[in-house]
Amino acid sequence: MVYVRPMNLPADVERTGALCTPTRALLWLSLGALGLALWGGLLSALYYLPASYPWLKRLGVQMHQTHSIHTSFAVAWIYLAALAFLHEIMHRHRRFSRAERRRITVQLGLWTLAGVGIAVTLAAKIYSGREYVEYHPAFGVLILGGWALFAWNFLLRVWRGFWSAPVYVFMWTISCGLFVFTYAEQNAWRLLPFGRYAVADIQLQWKSLGAMIGSFNLLVYGISMYLGERISGNRAYAQSKMGFALFGVGLLNSFTNYAHHTYHLPQSALVKWIAFVVSMLEVVILTRALFDLLRPTGCATAEPTPTERFLASAKWWSLGNLVLAILISVPPLNTLIHGTLVVVAHAMGSTIGIDTMVLFAAVSALLPAAQVERWLVVGLNLSLGLLVAALAGHGLVKGYVRYLGLAAPAWQGDLHVLFVIGGLCSAAIMLVLITRWARALRARP
Amino acid sequence: MSPQYRKGLLCALLCAYAVQTALIYTDRAGTACGPLSPAALAGRAVWQQSNCQTCHQIYGFGGHLAPDLTNRASLLGPAGLRALLASPPRQMPLYRLSAAEIDDLYAFLREISATGVSVSHGSRLKLSEIPWFTFAR
Numbered sequence: 001m002v003y004v005r006p007m008n009l010p011a012d013v014e015r016t017g018a019l020c021t022p023t024r025a026l027l028w029l030s031l032g033a034l035g036l037a038l039w040g041g042l043l044s045a046l047y048y049l050p051a052s053y054p055w056l057k058r059l060g061v062q063m064h065q066t067h068s069i070h071t072s073f074a075v076a077w078i079y080l081a082a083l084a085f086l087h088e089i090m091h092r093h094r095r096f097s098r099a100e101r102r103r104i105t106v107q108l109g110l111w112t113l114a115g116v117g118i119a120v121t122l123a124a125k126i127y128s129g130r131e132y133v134e135y136h137p138a139f140g141v142l143i144l145g146g147w148a149l150f151a152w153n154f155l156l157r158v159w160r161g162f163w164s165a166p167v168y169v170f171m172w173t174i175s176c177g178l179f180v181f182t183y184a185e186q187n188a189w190r191l192l193p194f195g196r197y198a199v200a201d202i203q204l205q206w207k208s209l210g211a212m213i214g215s216f217n218l219l220v221y222g223i224s225m226y227l228g229e230r231i232s233g234n235r236a237y238a239q240s241k242m243g244f245a246l247f248g249v250g251l252l253n254s255f256t257n258y259a260h261h262t263y264h265l266p267q268s269a270l271v272k273w274i275a276f277v278v279s280m281l282e283v284v285i286l287t288r289a290l291f292d293l294l295r296p297t298g299c300a301t302a303e304p305t306p307t308e309r310f311l312a313s314a315k316w317w318s319l320g321n322l323v324l325a326i327l328i329s330v331p332p333l334n335t336l337i338h339g340t341l342v343v344v345a346h347a348m349g350s351t352i353g354i355d356t357m358v359l360f361a362a363v364s365a366l367l368p369a370a371q372v373e374r375w376l377v378v379g380l381n382l383s384l385g386l387l388v389a390a391l392a393g394h395g396l397v398k399g400y401v402r403y404l405g406l407a408a409p410a411w412q413g414d415l416h417v418l419f420v421i422g423g424l425c426s427a428a429i430m431l432v433l434i435t436r437w438a439r440a441l442r443a444r445p
Numbered sequence: 446m447s448p449q450y451r452k453g454l455l456c457a458l459l460c461a462y463a464v465q466t467a468l469i470y471t472d473r474a475g476t477a478c479g480p481l482s483p484a485a486l487a488g489r490a491v492w493q494q495s496n497c498q499t500c501h502q503i504y505g506f507g508g509h510l511a512p513d514l515t516n517r518a519s520l521l522g523p524a525g526l527r528a529l530l531a532s533p534p535r536q537m538p539l540y541r542l543s544a545a546e547i548d549d550l551y552a553f554l555r556e557i558s559a560t561g562v563s564v565s566h567g568s569r570l571k572l573s574e575i576p577w578f579t580f581a582r
Contacts, residue, residue: 047510053536062538063510064496129493131506163448170455196486199560200475202504207469211462241446248454255462265504266561268472274465338564339505339513 019366020091022104026084027363027441029111031434033076036119038427040070045423048416068122068134074351075132075216076115081359082219083150086172088366089226090157103149110146114139132209133186144183151176166229166238167247168222174251175218182211199266210258217254217355224358227311227365246288249281257282260329264338279329282322306372310361313381317353324349324392336403341419342395349388352426363437370440372433380429387422390415478560481553488553491546500536504563510536515563518554526551 019027043066046052056062087104090096096104118135127134154176158169185208189195194204229238237243259275304312324346327333337343364372394415401408469475481489492498498507501514521529527547530540542550 047536057536057538063508063536064499064538067499067508068496125496127494127496129496129498131498134496134499163451170451193480194470194476196480197476197478198481198485198489198557199478199504200472202506203469203472203475206506207466239446241450244446244451244454248458251458252461255458255465261506264564265475266477267474268468271465271468271472274468335564339502339509341509344509 019088020096022096022101022108023084023088023091023366024441025108026080026087027366027437029108029115030077030080030084030359030363031438031441033073033080033115034430035434037070037073037077038430040066040068040073041423042427044070045420049420050413062125064127065123065125068127069119071132072118072122072135073115078216078220078351078355078359080111081363082216082223085223085359085362085366086154086219090154093157096153100153103153107146107149110142110149114142114146117142130186130205132212137187137190140183140187144180147176147179147183151180166225166235167243168225168229168238170244171218171222171225171247175215175222178211178215178218178254182208182215186212202265203262203267206258206262210261211254213258214251214254218251220355220358221250223362224311224314227307227358227361231308231311242288246285249284252278253282257325257329260325260334261338261343263331263334276329276331279326282326282329285322305368306364306370306377307361309372309374309377310357310364313377314354314357314361316381317349317357317384321346321349321354336399337395338399340395340398341391342399345388345391345395348384348391352384353388360433367437367440369443370433370436372436376429376432380426383422383425383429385422387419387426390419390422394419478556481556484549484552485556486553487546488549488551491542491550492553495540495542502563503557504561513563514554514557515561516558518551518558521551521554523548523551526554 043056043061044063046056047063047066118139121136121139122134126136128137133140155173158165158173162169162173185204188208189201189204194200225238225243229235256275256278259271260279263272263275324342328337328342328346364370394412397412397415398408497514500508500511502508502511503513503515505513505515507513527544529537530542530547533539
């Protein structure tokens with residue numbers, strides 16, 4: 001892969017001087033969230049090994065604590081890092097007014113309170129018991145409150161000239177609304193009558209989860225397009241019909257694609273067919289992605305920057321995860337792998353391979369002084385590859401023996417060891433990155 | 446792309462979301478089995494407070510450390526569930542639930558079992574059961 005030397009972003013950062021305070025605060029919060037997510041994930045992974053779970057149990061560390069912390073703070077990392085980048089863009093667009101700064105202060109206060117509260121209550125085994133939103137719903141009020149303040153600041157800036165804005169502004173705007181709606185919907189089961197129906201409750205839970213994931217994906221894809229635009233110098237793509245068409249297909253998938261996880265619920269066939277047909281539209285995105293990846297991008301004049309390396313990694317992970325998502329959406333294959341670790345491979349491959357890689361690119365762009373060597377990026381990709389492959393392998397074996405009606409083979413458990421090794425190595429590299437970025441953040445005015 | 450096309454695209458996408466939302470909220474299949482009984486609702490609260498879904502699954506949703514419990518109620522029975530909770534195997538933690546809570550939890554699992562069969566239930570899948578071009582399950 002050849003790279004074009006980035007023209008704007010690092011130079012912009014140096015020319016415009018210090019990072020704004022909201023960006024710095026959000027970066028600290030996001031790095032803290034990532035650290036907690038890594039810690040929770042590592043302990044959860046160790047629970048899969050017969051050698052390690054007995055002493056974890058003796059220490060009083062339970063899977064339901066560590067896993068909840070991992071998923072909650074992994075989602076928090078994605079949102080906080082994305083918003084750190086967005087706040088810097090907003091600041092460069094126009095300095096924050098006094099009213100905006102007041103709103104941001106309250107927003108950050110609410111989220112810090114929520115974050116500390118969630119960490120403490122999950123460790124104290126106080127749960128909502130809902131998948132991916134496992135903390136007490138009171139913290140959801142704080143999170144939504146902070147989000148409303150961010151949306152207020154953001155929408156006030158974009159509404160003028162919105163219909164002529166680049167496609168990534170559309171993505172960020174829709175993300176604002178989607179988050180509010182789906183977050184509210186995730187708690188709707190407490191108030192609405194269908195919450196008393198087991199299957200309807202699961203249907204709605206997955207609908208709202210799928211759209212919430214769509215909401216943070218929109219933030220990340222918009223950032224990826226923004227960075228790509230800055231690196232390539234091509235501002236026409238974000239205004240083009242192709243850019244908007246891909247945005248449309250992607251958003252439609254966010255709305256409906258969750259249903260490829262719910263094929264096996266007793267629910268309307270129409271919902272399943274919509275999910276299947278829209279999922280197959282992702283082949284369009286896949287084709288375009290292949291075209292973009294294989295197209296030569298010009299002469300290399302210098303060593304790629306960390307931003308470019310992370311973005312390139314995200315592109316390849318997007319390709320791989322797209323293939324996996326399309327395969328998962330095919331009903332016979334879905335039947336085999338439903339409820340297996342293939343689903344976790346899909347989730348980890350997307351949240352780490354795509355979302356986190358793009359956010360690492362964004363953080364690298366904000367903190368260019370932090371050293372991020374090539375071996376870190378390569379090592380992260382390889383260890384993540386091992387993690388995802390081990391999870392997918394385990395799931396495929398489970399699905400296959402289920403189809404044959406056999407007992408699981410003895411060596412299937414060995415795949416847990418591989419996934420723990422992959423997880424450990426990925427976490428170690430990410431901890432190195434966190435440390436370097438924290439140092440750069442402290443040093444940077 | 447002109448502003449008119451963008452408005453049209455956004456409207457179409459939002460309409461699609463509205464239609465999808467309406468389909469889910471009005472889906473009769475989701476409510477065909479009737480509401481959970483008060484005991485089962487109390488049992489669901491126990492399930493959620495204990496965060497069982499971190500390790501166990503219902504309809505294949507949840508964790509991957511422990512079995513899918515969608516159709517396990519009849520296999521376990523109330524006494525089996527009590528014994529399991531009192532003496533948890535392997536990675537399962539010890540839950541100090543009262544007798545009433547265990548009965549409610551059992552009621553929840555029993556009523557979940559009546560809603561359908563999970564594909565993750567572990568018994569052999571027949572080729573004829575795999576939906577090739579239909580969503581028969």
